Amino acid sequence: MRRPLIPGLALAICLAGGAHGQTLLTVQPSEIVDEKPVFATVESRNVVPARARIGGTLTQLAVHDGDEVKAGQVLGHVGDEKLQLQLHALDAQIAGLQSQLTEAQTDLGRMEILGKTGAVSKTQLDQSRTAAEVAASALRARIAERGVTAQQMNEGDVLAPTDGRVLRVPLTQGSVVMPGDPVADIAQADYILRLRVPERQAAFLKAGDSVRVDGRDLGGSGPEFGTLTLVYPQIEDGRVLADATARGVGNYFVGQRVRVWITVGRRRSYRIPAAYVMTLDGLTYVRRVPGGAGSNPAAAVESPVQLGQDVPTPAMPDGVEVLSGLRAGDVLVRP
Numbered sequence: 001m002r003r004p005l006i007p008g009l010a011l012a013i014c015l016a017g018g019a020h021g022q023t024l025l026t027v028q029p030s031e032i033v034d035e036k037p038v039f040a041t042v043e044s045r046n047v048v049p050a051r052a053r054i055g056g057t058l059t060q061l062a063v064h065d066g067d068e069v070k071a072g073q074v075l076g077h078v079g080d081e082k083l084q085l086q087l088h089a090l091d092a093q094i095a096g097l098q099s100q101l102t103e104a105q106t107d108l109g110r111m112e113i114l115g116k117t118g119a120v121s122k123t124q125l126d127q128s129r130t131a132a133e134v135a136a137s138a139l140r141a142r143i144a145e146r147g148v149t150a151q152q153m154n155e156g157d158v159l160a161p162t163d164g165r166v167l168r169v170p171l172t173q174g175s176v177v178m179p180g181d182p183v184a185d186i187a188q189a190d191y192i193l194r195l196r197v198p199e200r201q202a203a204f205l206k207a208g209d210s211v212r213v214d215g216r217d218l219g220g221s222g223p224e225f226g227t228l229t230l231v232y233p234q235i236e237d238g239r240v241l242a243d244a245t246a247r248g249v250g251n252y253f254v255g256q257r258v259r260v261w262i263t264v265g266r267r268r269s270y271r272i273p274a275a276y277v278m279t280l281d282g283l284t285y286v287r288r289v290p291g292g293a294g295s296n297p298a299a300a301v302e303s304p305v306q307l308g309q310d311v312p313t314p315a316m317p318d319g320v321e322v323l324s325g326l327r328a329g330d331v332l333v334r335p
Contacts, residue, residue: 023333024289024331025273025276025331025334026329026331027270027322027329027330027331027332028328028329029268029270029328030268030269030271031266031267031268032266032268032269032271032311032321033264033265033266033267034263034264034266034267035261035264036201036262037260038195038196038260038261038262039196039257039258039260040194040195040213040244040257040258040259040260041193041256042191042192042194042249042253042256043191043192043193043194043254043255044165044188044189044191044192044254045188045192045243046162046187047167047185047187048161048162048188049161049184049186050075050159050161050183050184050185050186051158051180051181051182051183052078052158052177052182052183053078053156053158054078054152054155054179055176055177055178056078056079056080056081056083056156056176056177057078057080057174057175057176057177058078058171058172058173058174058177059077059078059079059173059174060076060077060173061075061169061171061183062074062075062076063075063076063166063169064166065167066165066166067165067166068164068165068166069160069163069164069165069186070160071160071161071162071163072159073159074157074158074159075158075159075166075183075184076157076158076173076183077156077157077158078156078157078177080152080153080156083149083152083153084153086149087146087149087150090142090145090146090149091146093142094139094142094143094146097135097138097139097142098139100135100138101135101136101139104128104131104134104135104136105132105135107128107131107132108129108131108132111124111125111129158183158184160184160186161186162188162189163188163189164186164187164188165187165189166185166186166187167186167254168184168185169183169184170185171183187254191249191254192229192243192244192245192249193211193213193244193245193249193258193260194241194242195211195241195243195244195260196239196240196241197239197240197241197262198238198239198240199238199239201240201262201264204264205228205231205240205242205262205263206228206231207228207229207231208227209227209228209263210225210227210228211226211227211228211244211246211260211261211262212224212260212261212312213225213226213244213246213260214258214260223312224247225246225314226247226260227244228242228243228244229243229244229245244260269308269321269322269323270321270322271311271313271319271320271321271322272286272322272326272332273316273318273319273320274319274320275318275334275335276334276335277305277307277320278302280302283304284304284305284306284307285302285304285305286303286305286322286325286326287300287301287302287332287333287334288300288303288326288330288331288333289330289331289332297333300332300333303325304325305323305326306322306323306324306325307321307322307323308320308321309321
């Protein structure tokens with residue numbers, strides 16, 4: 001199977017309404033590219049793990065393999081009983097410090113009243129004021145420490161880092177996890193075709209080129225056309241990696257293999273729609289109008305042609321190459 005690399009260089013074909021409503025086609029040569037089939041895989045640009053932020057036991061698990069998730073969605077919860085115990089201990093300490101602060105503030109109030117009458121010294125008043133400030137600072141410190149513990153408990157929620165699809169959940173409910181352990185692998189919702197091309201064909205690849213994809217592999221009925229978006233500069237195991245985009249990629253399985261045709265050369269030839277070709281007694285013919293343009297289409301005669309490979313384009317999805325039997329300027333009539 002072959003296809004043109006640049007749709008703008010496709011065969012120049014002029015269609016016009018002829019006599020009796022017949023469709024005429026004037027053939028001109030154009031540039032055709034030779035293609036090589038390779039396999040590509042449907043992959044996500046990024047696979048991001050959803051990690052546990054604290055250690056503990058996975059008490060809840062809300063997703064399974066294949067689920068669609070949104071960024072920030074809770075995928076599970078990691079619980080740590082020690083945090084709850086620490087929270088209770090801090091609540092008790094805060095209650096005690098609140099009592100100490102109340103007592104210190106009461107003593108300071110008495111000292112201020114006595115200080116106005118001269119019953120206590122300035123040193124004693126300063127000591128009471130300092131005791132009240134120390135009690136208030138200790139209370140604020142314990143409240144802040146409780147906030148840290150409460151935040152750690154909130155961080156037990158495992159959140160989806162991005163929109164996408166869950167590829168794998170390596171843990172089950174009840175599993176013990178450490179901080180940073182992956183709970184689920186999320187394929188970002190930005191799918192591509194990743195090609196692995198032999199290095200001898202790497203010289204023909206460049207970003208922006210068109211590629212032809214077997215639409216049946218993507219659930220369609222005919223060829224699909226995509227675009228190379230990136231050619232990786234590093235060769236691995238004698239192959240060059242390249243990324244391409246095409247319609248329908250990502251609607252099925254991540255890792256699915258898809259046939260893709262890449263360009264390996266260029267030449268000039270003739271291309272016509274397959275609808276203008278007919279088969280009689282095992283031979284292929286086209287209906288050619290003698291005399292070319294301006295002649296009567298009713299005088300069309302069957303002329304044998306030799307066909308090459310299919311060369312579809314976005315403008316001519318049923319394009320086929322004609323190796324012999326046609327000349328530039330020939331006018332064909334659709335059978």
